[in-house]
Amino acid sequence: MPLFVFILCSSIFCYAHAEQTRLTQLSTEQHSELTINKEAPDSTTLVFDKKHKRSDFFYYQDYYDEVSAPFDLNGKSTTFRFLFDKDVTLFIVRDDGTSSCTIHPGETIHIASSREYGIEKKGDRTRSNELNFISSLNRSIGTELEGFYAYKPSINQKTTQIISSATELYQKRIAYLEKYMKINTLSTAFERAIRNKLYSVYYNDVTSLYARGAKPLDQPIENFIERERSKPIDTSQVDDSALNHTQYLALKRNKAKPTLSTMFEIASKEFSGKTRDRALYSIVRLAFKDKTDSLLRLTERFQSIATDDYLKRYAQENFALTTLSEATKDYSQSELVSPDGRILTWSDFISSKKDTVVYVDFWASWCAPCIAEMPNSYKLRETFKGKKISFVYISIDDINTSWKNSLSSVGLIPYKTNNYRMRLGSKSKLKESLTISMIPRYMVIGMDGKIEINNATRPSDPATARILTILLKE
Template sequence: MSSIKNLFSLSFVLLFCLTCQETKIKEVPHTIIETPPKKEISISLEKYLGKDTIAIGDGSNSSTPIAKLLYTNPLTILTYTLPINNSDTLLNTIISIESPYIIMQHKYDYGDFEFFVFRRGDSVRISYQSDGRPIANILNRKALKYDLGLKDLATNQPMSEDEAYQRHYGIIGIKHLSTERQLSIHAKHNKFITNLKEYYQSLVKRIDSVYALGQMSKETHNVQKTYYTFKALSGDTILSKIKTLSYEEQDSLFQYDFSRRALDFMFNQYGYKPVKVSSGFGITDYKIVMDSVLSHKHLSTYTRDYLLYHWMTKLGQSASLDDVKIYFSKFKQAINNKGLISELESKLLIDLEALRREKETLHLVKNDRTLHSLKEFLVQNRGKIVYVDFWASWCAPCIKEMPASRQLRKDYENAPVTFIYLSIDKDYDAWNKANSQQKLVRYQNSYMIVNNDESSFLKELQLSSIPRYLIFDKEGKLINPNALPPSNSDLKKIFDDLLRL
C-alpha cells in the first residue's frame, strides 16, 4: 500500500529523463536553437474556467485555489509564479528572460498538468476549457503539432471504478469504511495502477514517435517524456533511480519545478529526522537539513545549489537571527551560483541585520525597499485615528478580512482615520507578492516588519497570533491593543465615537 500512496502523492510532481531501455531516436533539426532578438515573452490569459476548490475527506471544501501557473528558466534554479486570471478582462504579462526558452507548467483540476515550452519573442494567448484545461496558442509563429499539447496522443487513459473517490479522498480517506469495502477498493485500485503504468509507458513511446517524425521540439520532448516516464514509476522505484543518477542526469532532471519538488520530498523523507514535540507533530530542524546537504557527496553542482537555496530559504524564514547568520555564512561559502547570494540577501533581508536586531524601534520596509518605523508613522499621522492591521501572506484569516478592510478604508477616506498594514512575513518576496494580490501595493501605508523577533513593542503586545488589530488615538496613544476586525460592523461605531472626541 505504501508504494500506491507514494505513487499518488508523487506522480503529479515528478519528472525525469530516462533513456535506458528506450527506443533510440534519430536527431532531427526541429529543436529550439535560433533565438529572436527580443528578450521577452508576452502572455495573455483569459479567465480561468476550472474549479477553484477541492473536496477533502470530511466532505467540506478547501478555499485554496487549485489552479497554479509557474515557469522555470533552465539557466537558473529559480521558479517563478504567474497570477491566475479570475476576471473577465484579459490579463497581460511580460516575462523578461535571457535564456532561449522557458518551461511553463499549468496545474488545473486535481493534480492535472499541462506543459508548454515558449521561446524568446513568443506572443502567447492561453484560454480554457470548461474543466480548466489550458489551451495555448502562439500568435506570432507556427508551432509544431505536438508542442502545445499531446492532443490525440493522450487518449484512452484508464479510469478506476472508484476514480472520483480516489482523486478527491485518497487511500487515507477510506479508513471509516468497512474492512470488506476497504479491501475491495484496494484491489480495484491496484489493478487501476497497473493499467495506468502501462498506459504511461505506451504514451512515452508515442511521444518518442512524434518527436522522431519532427512533430515535437526537443525541449518539449524532454519535458513530456520525462514527466510520463516518471509517472509510470512507483515511489520506491523513483527513490532508487534518484540515488543512482549521474551528475549530468541530475542536472537534466532538476531544471523542472515538479522534479525539484520530488527531490525535496525525498530529502525530507530520507535526509533528516523531524524533531518531535509534545503536540505530536514533527517540526523540521532546517539546520540538520542544511548540514545534510552540505555534507552530501553525491550531488551535482546544480542540484546542490538548488537544495542549498531551497533549505536556506526555509531556515531564514523560521530560525533565530544567530542561526540564520551562521548558516548564511555556510551558504555563501558552499554555493556555486554566487548570484543566489544577493537573491537571498534581498529575500530574507539579510542586508538589514543591524535593524533586525534593534529592540526599541519597530522598523518597517516598503515594497520599494525604503525604510521606515512605526514611531515615525504615528508622528506623521498626529490628529488622526490609526488602525493597525497585523497580517502575513500565509495567514488565511488575515486575507479573508482584506475585502472588508478595503471597504472600510473607502468609507473613511474623507475622515481623519488612517489604516496601516504591518506584515510579520520573514520572506520579502512572499510578502511583496501577497501585497500586490491584496491590492495594497499602491497603498502607501503597507509595510513588512523588519525586526519581528527582537521588537520590544511586539513582545509587550504578546503578538502570538494574527490577524491582530490595534487602535491609536489622535495623539498617537495606543488605546485598544485588541481591536475588532474590519468585518465587524461595530468597528465603525467605535471609529465614529472616537471622531467625536
C-alpha cells in the same frame, strides 16, 4: 529580484503571490472595488471560459518553490495577466481532477472548464499538445502526476512494495508518453523536460519517505538508490530529487538526522551546475523555514558557490533579512521595514502617528481573506479622506519579495508611506505580543498612541466607520 504583477480583467478581485517576475510597474487605474492594470506588454495571459464552476480554482508554483494563494474562478469568464521572467507550473483544480502544465513567460493560454477540452495556445498546435500532456496522462493512467492529489507512497508499505508500485506507475507513464508522441507533435525540449520530470517523480515517490527519516533505511532502498545513482539527476527547475538524494547520503553517513550544514557540504560536492544550485537553494530555504542558527552562514556560502543569479538574489533579499533576532527585545522595539528598505521600530511608528487615529490592517500576501477585504478598506479610507485618520497596512509575510510584489496587485502602491512588513515576519516579537494568531486582523490606535481596540471589526463591518467617527470626535 524579479517582480510579478497581475491584471484581473473581470468583476472579481483576486490576489497573486509571485516571486519570479520583473521589477516592472504597470500603469494602474484605481477603482472602488478592484485594481485594473491597463497595460501589460509581453504579459503571460490566462483566459478561463465562462463554464467554470464556482468551486474551480487555480494556483501555481514558481521558480523559487513558492506556491501561490488559490485564485477562485467563481464561475465567471476571467482573464488574468502576469509578468513572469521564469517558467511557472500552473495547477487548475476542477471537480473532474487537476490539470497541470508549465507556462512560459509571454504566452496567452486559453483554459476550458473541463479537462477533456483542455488548455490551448491558439495558433500553436505543438505547444497546445505540450500544455495538455499531463492532463491527458492523468486521465489515461488514473493517477495524478503532481499537485494536491498526486500519488504518494504509504508509510505502512514495505520497501519492496513501494519500489514495485512506483516502478509500475513510472513504466505506465513512459509508455503513455511514447503513445502520445505518435499522435501529437512535441518539441525536443519538451520531450526532454517531461522525461526528466517523469523520472524525478518516480525517484521521489520511492525515496522521499526514507530521505526525510519517516522510514528507516534498509537494504532494498539502498540497493535502489545505488542502482539509480548512475542516472543523472537534472533538477534545474523546482524538484526534490537532488534534495532527497542529499538527505539519503547524509543519513547514511551520520546514521541520524543530519544537520542542514552537513547536507549543504554534501550537496556542494555531489552535484554541479544548475543541479547543485537548486539543491543548495533548497537547503538554504529549509534553514529559513526552520529559522535555524546556521541560516546566515548557509546563505553566505550559497552566495559564494551558486551561479544562478535569480536564486542568489532571491535568497539574499528574503533569507538574509531574517538572520537577526528579537529574542531579548521588548516588542516596542520590534522592527518594521518599508517598501524602500527603511527600518523603524514599533515605538517610532507610534510616535510618527501622534494626534492621529490609526486603523491598522495586519495581512499577508498569501492570505486570500485579507486580499478579499482590501476593496472595503479602500472604500473606508475614502470615507475618511481629509480627516485625522491614517490607514496603515502591516504585513506578517516571511518573504520580503512576496510582500513587495503584492503591493501593486492589491492596489497599495500609491500608499507606500503607510505600508510596512514586520521585519521578522511570523517570528516577530510584535506579532507574538499583540497575539496576532489569525489574519486578517485589525487594530485601532487612538490619538494618544495607545491601543484602543486590539481586535477591531473589519472594514466591511458598518460598526468600524462608527467607531472611527467617535474616536475622531474625542
